Amino acid sequence: MTGCFAPTMPNLFGLAFVPDILTEVIPCLLMLYQAWITYKSDYGSRLLKILIRDSVLYFSSTFGVLLLNVLISFFTPRKYVQIGYGWLYAVPCTMGSHLLLSMLQQAFRELEYTSAFQSDTVWQFEQQLCSTCSKVLKKNKLRGLRESAV
Secondary structure (H helix, E strand, O other): OOOOOOOOOOOOOHHHHHHHHHHHHHHHHHHHHHHHHHHHHOOHHHHHHHHHHHHHHHHHHHHHOOOOOHHHHHHHOOOHHHHHHHHHHHHHHHHHHHHHHHHHHHHHHHHHHHHHHHHHHHHHHHHHHHHHHHHHHHHHHHHHHHHHHO
């Protein structure tokens, strides 16, 4: 069989994923704790809730892939050990992109709602500003004409 793989692996190679599993469990538990606080207090914006939801999804899916690789390395023949390695790269990248795109989508929704809600107010402010500027310019122009006439 040809390809880029190691035909023999040490028996305890699956333990190499344990530190990664621990570093995924800790942030996931912290996000679950934050989700519980947000749920109990009904505090937080929609953007925060999306961040919590997608972060828990990210950490739990990455944890699942790492756990799957540990199980594959311990309970399958050595020639199948590297089956899950591609998922170690694909799942975190995909879930991270999903997290960022969901947050961006919600931020744009809030921005569209805010701008649609405040568009009349902004337009009125711009009109006031323009009328004030034109009054100041007229006063300065008249003042300049008086000074040049003297």
